[in-house]
Amino acid sequence: VLFRSEHIPSVEEMQTVAMAMKHLGDPVRLRIFWILCHHEVCVMELAEMTQMSSPAVSHHLRLLKTANLICSKRNGKEMYYRAYDSELVNFLHHTIEDIAKITCPQK
Numbered sequence: 001v002l003f004r005s006e007h008i009p010s011v012e013e014m015q016t017v018a019m020a021m022k023h024l025g026d027p028v029r030l031r032i033f034w035i036l037c038h039h040e041v042c043v044m045e046l047a048e049m050t051q052m053s054s055p056a057v058s059h060h061l062r063l064l065k066t067a068n069l070i071c072s073k074r075n076g077k078e079m080y081y082r083a084y085d086s087e088l089v090n091f092l093h094h095t096i097e098d099i100a101k102i103t104c105p106q107k
Contacts, residue, residue: 016068020088023067028052029060030096033083036070037093038105040082 024030028050035041035049047057061081064070069092071084083089097103 016088019067020069020092023063023069024092024096026060029064032057032060033064033069034093034096036064036081037083037089040080042078042080044078046081 024033031050032046035046041049043054043057043061046052046061047054050057061070061072065072065081068086069084069089070081072079072081074080083093
């Protein structure tokens with residue numbers, strides 16, 4: 001026997017990873033997530049950076065936030081978004097860059 005049942009992760013243990021991978025399976029969300037790994041920006045700035053409408057960006061941000069990949073904070077009337085600071089998010093960020101052979105932009 002290669003694996004004993006106690007060594008196989010439960011569905012609950014894999015739920016966080018599955019949710020993250022599901023939401024990052026969309027190239028637009030993957031791109032937005034990558035940007036937010038490097039910059040904290042508002043919806044308008046992100047819409048300009050991605051050449052998308054604000055409602056479209058907001059839709060993708062909601063899904064990324066649901067998956068606990070990004071977080072937000074209010075500054076006056078604007079809501080600013082950034083990648084969540086977690087081991088999973090950092091790992092995904094670096095994996096994306098390794099797979100795509102891209103590097104972090106200079107801040």
